[in-house]
Amino acid sequence: MSLQIETELLSKRYRKNVALSDVSFSVPAGAVYALVGANGAGKSTLIKLLMNIFPASSGEGIVLGTSLPKIGGKIFESIGYVSENQEMPESMTVGAFLDYVRPFYPRWDRHLETQLVHQFDLPLKRKLKDLSRGMKMKAVLASVLAYRPALIVLDEPFSGLDPLVRDEFIESLLARAAETTIFLSSHDLSEIESFATHVGYLEGGRLLFSEEMATLTARFREVEVTLAEAMTDSAAALLASSVPATWLQTQVTGRVARFVDSQFSAESEQVVAARFPDAVGISVAPMSLRSIFLTIAKAGRASVRTSAGAVA
Amino acid sequence: MKQALHIFAKDVLRFYPEILASLAITLAFVKFYPQTWGAPVGVRLYSWVPTALVVLVVVSWCVLIARAMHAESLIGDRQFWVTRPYRWWSLLTAKVLFAFAFVVLPFLAAQCLMLHEAKFHPFAYMPGVLFNTAMAVCIIVLPLMLLASITKNFPKMLLGLLFVALYGAALGYTSDLMPANASLSNGSSWWSFVVVVAVMLAVLACQYATRRTLVVRMLVVAAGLVIFGLAVFSTDDGDVDKLYADRQAGGMSGVQVMLQPGDAGGVDFDPDNAKEVELSLPLELSGIEAKTAIMADFVKVAIDGPAGQHWESHWQGTYLKWLPGELDAVVHLKINRKFYERMKAAPVRVKLSLALTKLQAGTVTSVTVPEGEFRTPGGSICSSEEWRLGSLSCRSPLRQPALMLVAARFSRTACGSAARIPGETAPSVAWIGTLDTDPAEFGITPVWDTSVFFQSTSAIGAEAGRYLCPGSPLAFVAYSPVERGQATVSIQASGLEHLTTKMMM
Numbered sequence: 001m002s003l004q005i006e007t008e009l010l011s012k013r014y015r016k017n018v019a020l021s022d023v024s025f026s027v028p029a030g031a032v033y034a035l036v037g038a039n040g041a042g043k044s045t046l047i048k049l050l051m052n053i054f055p056a057s058s059g060e061g062i063v064l065g066t067s068l069p070k071i072g073g074k075i076f077e078s079i080g081y082v083s084e085n086q087e088m089p090e091s092m093t094v095g096a097f098l099d100y101v102r103p104f105y106p107r108w109d110r111h112l113e114t115q116l117v118h119q120f121d122l123p124l125k126r127k128l129k130d131l132s133r134g135m136k137m138k139a140v141l142a143s144v145l146a147y148r149p150a151l152i153v154l155d156e157p158f159s160g161l162d163p164l165v166r167d168e169f170i171e172s173l174l175a176r177a178a179e180t181t182i183f184l185s186s187h188d189l190s191e192i193e194s195f196a197t198h199v200g201y202l203e204g205g206r207l208l209f210s211e212e213m214a215t216l217t218a219r220f221r222e223v224e225v226t227l228a229e230a231m232t233d234s235a236a237a238l239l240a241s242s243v244p245a246t247w248l249q250t251q252v253t254g255r256v257a258r259f260v261d262s263q264f265s266a267e268s269e270q271v272v273a274a275r276f277p278d279a280v281g282i283s284v285a286p287m288s289l290r291s292i293f294l295t296i297a298k299a300g301r302a303s304v305r306t307s308a309g310a311v312a
Numbered sequence: 313m314k315q316a317l318h319i320f321a322k323d324v325l326r327f328y329p330e331i332l333a334s335l336a337i338t339l340a341f342v343k344f345y346p347q348t349w350g351a352p353v354g355v356r357l358y359s360w361v362p363t364a365l366v367v368l369v370v371v372s373w374c375v376l377i378a379r380a381m382h383a384e385s386l387i388g389d390r391q392f393w394v395t396r397p398y399r400w401w402s403l404l405t406a407k408v409l410f411a412f413a414f415v416v417l418p419f420l421a422a423q424c425l426m427l428h429e430a431k432f433h434p435f436a437y438m439p440g441v442l443f444n445t446a447m448a449v450c451i452i453v454l455p456l457m458l459l460a461s462i463t464k465n466f467p468k469m470l471l472g473l474l475f476v477a478l479y480g481a482a483l484g485y486t487s488d489l490m491p492a493n494a495s496l497s498n499g500s501s502w503w504s505f506v507v508v509v510a511v512m513l514a515v516l517a518c519q520y521a522t523r524r525t526l527v528v529r530m531l532v533v534a535a536g537l538v539i540f541g542l543a544v545f546s547t548d549d550g551d552v553d554k555l556y557a558d559r560q561a562g563g564m565s566g567v568q569v570m571l572q573p574g575d576a577g578g579v580d581f582d583p584d585n586a587k588e589v590e591l592s593l594p595l596e597l598s599g600i601e602a603k604t605a606i607m608a609d610f611v612k613v614a615i616d617g618p619a620g621q622h623w624e625s626h627w628q629g630t631y632l633k634w635l636p637g638e639l640d641a642v643v644h645l646k647i648n649r650k651f652y653e654r655m656k657a658a659p660v661r662v663k664l665s666l667a668l669t670k671l672q673a674g675t676v677t678s679v680t681v682p683e684g685e686f687r688t689p690g691g692s693i694c695s696s697e698e699w700r701l702g703s704l705s706c707r708s709p710l711r712q713p714a715l716m717l718v719a720a721r722f723s724r725t726a727c728g729s730a731a732r733i734p735g736e737t738a739p740s741v742a743w744i745g746t747l748d749t750d751p752a753e754f755g756i757t758p759v760w761d762t763s764v765f766f767q768s769t770s771a772i773g774a775e776a777g778r779y780l781c782p783g784s785p786l787a788f789v790a791y792s793p794v795e796r797g798q799a800t801v802s803i804q805a806s807g808l809e810h811l812t813t814k815m816m817m
Contacts, residue, residue: 053389073399081395088392089383091326100322104315104397140392153395 002029003062004151004181005050010059012045018205019045022059025200025210027183032173034192034213035185036293037202043185044083046202047155050183051081064151077105080144082137083155088128094139095124098146105147116142119172134165141169145176152176154184158191170195193289201296208296213289220292221264223247223272225257226281243275248299260287260295315399319406320413323380330379331414334372338418341365341756342425349430349761350695350705366756369422373415374456378469380410381460386523388464394523404520411453420445423758430759431685431693432709440710440752447754450509458512461519462529479536486544489587491626491648504542511535552610552627556667556796567606569666569799571811572596572640579652579809588646593664593811595643595801600636603673605717605791608632610667611645615808618659623651627667633743635717647808657807664801669747671715671791679786681720689788690714690745694764696780702740704764704780710752712760713745719787720766720780727781737784740766747793 005027012020020042027033035043049056050063052071061068066075089097098117102108117124120138128136137157144152152173158166173182174195186192192199193213200210209216231239236252243250243259250259257276261268264284272282287295324331345362384393384403393403423441424434434441459476463469515535519528572594580590591613600606610627625647632641643666677689685695690713694706702722721737742764753760780786805811 048389051395053394074397076395076397079395083390085390086392087385087388087390089326096325100318101396103318 003027004029004031005033005061005063005183007050007061008059010046010049010061011057012042012049012054012205013057020049020056021205023202023205023207024059025207027181027198029181030178031198032177032182032196033184033198033200034196035183035200035202036189036192037185037187038297039187041187041202042205043187043202044155045205047083047153047183047185051079051153077107077147078150080147080149080152081155082140082144082153082157084137084157084159086140088136088140090129091127093125093127094122094131097128097139098124098143101143102146108147110146112148113142113146116145116172120168134161137161137169138165141172145172148176148179150180152180152182152184154182156185156187158186158188166191189290189293199289201293203297216292217286217289219262219264220287220295221261221268222285222287222291223259223261223264223268224283224285225272225276225279226283227255227257227276228278228280230254231257244271248295260292260299262295313402313405315402316405316409319384319398319403320409323383323406323410324413326383327376327379330372330376334376334414335418337365337368337372338422341369342422342429345757346426346429346759349707349759350697369756370452373452374469374473375466376414377411377453377456378460378466381407381457382463382465382469385464386461386519387525400520404517407457411457415453416445416449419448419756427709427758430707430709432691432759437709437758441758443750444710444752444754444758447752448756450505451754454509454512454516458516458519458532461516462525462532479540483540483543486540488585490544491588491646508535508539547626549612549627552667556610556669556798566599566601567668567670567799568598569664569801570596570598571664571801571803581649585646587649589649589652590644590646591808591811593643593645595641595666597634597641600634602636604636604794605671605673606634607669607671608634608641608643608666609669611643612665613645613647614663614665615647615651615655616661616663617655621651621655621658623648623655633671635741652808655807656809659804659806660808662803662805662808662811664803666799666801668797668799669793670795670797672794673717674790674792676790677788679788681780681782681784681786683782688713688716688718689790690716692744701778702766702768704742704766706744706762706764708760708762710758710760711746711748711750712753712762715743715745715747715791717789717791718742718744718764718766719789721784722766722768723779723781723784725779727779739769741769742766 003026005025007026008024010020010023011018023042023046035046037043048054049068050061050071052068056068063071064075064078089100092100098113102110102113116122120135120142122135122139122142123131128139131139141157154173157169161169170191177195184192184196196213198211199213199216201208231252231254239252239257240250246261246263248260248262250257252258261272261284269282269284273279276282341362344365348359348362384398384407385391420441423444427434427437427441455476459472460469463472515528515531518531519525522528578592580592582588582590597606608630611630612625612627614622614624616622625645628645630643630645632643634641643664645664675689679686679688681696685693688694688706690708692706692708692713694704696704704718704720719739719741722740723737725736744762744764752758803811
């Protein structure tokens, strides 16, 4: 499968501040890649580097076969970029804006444009500055989807949108997911959980991991071990300090030990049983994306680095 | 080009109110500015309006350029167009096209209309009109576009203009602190101008191609500092020496210069200039051949004291002309004040050098002054209303005419006066025009409105004429440069303050 985005040790520094550090990842064609992380993690910076809005301090990257410094002009006929805080020509009406951008794209689909205008219920005669945030985002999205880009890049597209608009937004994206690659950033995990095929997690400018959603959710499990007898405090402390590095947030309360296994596999239960020989019960539960990320955020970050999938 | 035209069309639709306002201001300028031609200053009500319109025209250009260029701002990382398939050269072409269509073309049209209003046929002066337009592009439009390209919005651009104004003030102030120094308008200064324009173009293109604003701003600042350094610290002494090569020890073609101490000489202390004093030295020239005139363009002085003290000035600009038989003139030059204080009472040897141009008289055209306006040989249109005592009012297309000496006979009594005695006139002369050969002198208005003041050549004690009446003869003598050279005067004096007989404090 060809790669639509590929980076190698991409970094961005502002004098002494490191906004992004050695980010390496790839996005295969047809993927819906969600870049998640808290506010200030470096998501927008990474996207702006990918769009060559500003240059990287070091490292390399390729988007749609074009190296990052050469991104610009014609290549944007195949890239659709939508950001939550883009400066638009506010004095233009929606109709004038669509009329204006249309000739830039040889593959602009007038029929699709009409369809999107109806679908989003866009008021063509209203000025962009008079639109609500959600409506403005829909107008911009319509101006992007209408030329059927090979890659759609969305920077915090759902931020501040009401649930109805957000669903409309996601629906329209998913309707075109088969013919395009979508790369989006978000700090709200629940938004992307339902449709992302790949996920990357940025924190403090470092990409902690980047992999397929399926493998990520498959390898994280919440494990609860019921012991025959309650552990003493010293035994619990000893346990906590000697568990495998892939076990996160190990806690022992009375007769119950809980942890998150970040590398769960078929053999994991045997490993647990060996570690807790007096266990009377072991339960393993899958985790939501939100729970996985909360675990990662609370745990020591280095321990969750993994060789699975496309690696951070 | 298709994309450039598309962006241009968008800008036109988007900024038509600003475009219409700018065109209206330009039309008002064309309509009202001609009222100032030949009019006495301050006579009419709202006489400031035409002058204010000149400023408004430039301000409207500034607003138009800023609006169009900031529509696709090159600063920041949030502009929608940055992630659209814009080609930088198309964007730059669109903005250039906008400036051309709504700044340059209206300016061109305004010049033609004003020339027509001034009774000059615009097509006859098209090279000058195009030259003036090109100068406006280089001096106003291009710097404004460059400034707009490195600022995000109009307020920031105004801030940039403020910095430019401060830069200009600092340049002027620093230049004043430096020793007086002439600037020579010649081929090398044109090359410097071309280099500055080329650098501006390159920086503008670089900003559009890369959007590396910080780098481009640093380039602009660096270029500004280089220009500052060159303007303040460099001299044109070498160029003057080269252009006015001292071919013969005896001076230029037998022209002799002597110091002629008299009432006109002296020393002037300017309270605003603590570093220099101005010496006024009355000179006497001899050896001027018939049908020639001598023009002093630059002057410099070298002073040596008895104990090896030495001070030498740069070439300083002056503007003196001598006709045959016209002997005296006073040359003014600035010297170092400290050196003057040290040497004012000490024996000194002063070597005064003059850079001279010999002018050869050419065609003589005689005109009889009619009622109202009349055309002069240089292409100007002049008038001689009675209230213009001892002067003519002339307007010239795009530049001053070629250098001419005008000889006239002014009546001592008012033209319509019953007491006027025909023939009772006094001779006067005036120099008009310039040796500059450029097709135009840069200006927002293409018409140069000047007053020509005549100097009486009557015998000393005779009453000078003040009225140029219809029917009076006027003679225009064209002068052209035939030779350049230097003349020197060596003077021994018991002190700098004794160079002249009378001190002016």
